[in-house]
Amino acid sequence: MEKRTIAFMTLLVLLLAFVSLQRDVAIAKKEALETRHANFIKWHHSEENRTLNYISFLESEVEKVNRYSVSRLCGDYVYPRCPKNRSVKLRLVCSGSMLPEIFCNYDVSAFDPHLYPYIPKLCDIVSYDIANPLTTQTIYGESVIINRLTHRIVAINGTRFVVKGDANFEPDPIQPEFQDVRYVVCKGE
Numbered sequence: 001m002e003k004r005t006i007a008f009m010t011l012l013v014l015l016l017a018f019v020s021l022q023r024d025v026a027i028a029k030k031e032a033l034e035t036r037h038a039n040f041i042k043w044h045h046s047e048e049n050r051t052l053n054y055i056s057f058l059e060s061e062v063e064k065v066n067r068y069s070v071s072r073l074c075g076d077y078v079y080p081r082c083p084k085n086r087s088v089k090l091r092l093v094c095s096g097s098m099l100p101e102i103f104c105n106y107d108v109s110a111f112d113p114h115l116y117p118y119i120p121k122l123c124d125i126v127s128y129d130i131a132n133p134l135t136t137q138t139i140y141g142e143s144v145i146i147n148r149l150t151h152r153i154v155a156i157n158g159t160r161f162v163v164k165g166d167a168n169f170e171p172d173p174i175q176p177e178f179q180d181v182r183y184v185v186c187k188g189e
Contacts, residue, residue, distance in 0.1 A: 073154060074123035082109050082186035083116045090127060090183060092150055097165025098125070102150070102185075110183035118184060120161065125152050125185035128163070128176040148182065149174075 087109045092102060102108060102125070110127060113120060120126050127150040151172060155162035160175035 074152065077123040079187035080118065080124065080184060083111050086116055087111045087186060088183070090150070090185075095165075097168050098150065098152070099167045101125070101152075101166050108150075108185050109187065110185050113178075113181055113184050119178070120153055120181055120184055122153055122156060125150060126161065126163065126176075126181045127183040127185070128161075128180045129182055130174060150183075150185070 088111070089107045090110050092098075092104075092106055092108060096104065108125075111118070127148055130147050130149065149163070149172065151163040151165045151168075153161045154164045154171060157175060159177055161177070161181070162171050162175055164171040
């Protein structure tokens with residue numbers, strides 16, 4: 001009988017220790033959760049967070065205005081048709097400047113406006129050469145000299161085209177002329 005009592009008492013002690021351990025773990029979790037919540041509330045109401053939220057809000061508003069201005073300017077834009085047997089496929093480098101219209105490493109159809117009589121017009125997407133390439137970009141860990149850009153014509157300034165990537169905030173500093181334009185992006189054949 002004593003062996004049963006000792007075994008029962010041992011089992012009871014182990015059970016109480018387990019319950020006590022579970023209670024301690026629950027209390028520790030609750031305290032950690034309360035501390036995290038208090039820290040979040042403190043941070044949420046802090047000046048730093050208000051500043052970060054305001055900057056984030058302003059950036060999203062500027063992006064909306066930028067996207068809206070391109071879609072408003074070129075909302076009903078129709079791509080020029082590719083001339084029969086005269087178009088080429090261009091593989092564009094991934095910079096993201098023409099998102100969402102042209103995705104990274106996307107093949108586009110284009111034609112040379114010098115071979116096919118075509119004057120680029122407002123909202124056309126053109127690929128143009130940079131005479132003195134100053135821009136280098138790291139692509140897949142390799143430094144590449146950018147000597148040709150593919151962007152949209154957003155204005156015409158005399159004989160020059162004002163071009164801008166759809167995802168860029170500012171127009172390109174270089175305003176190409178007709179002789180600098182190598183290709184015009186087109187659809188179909």
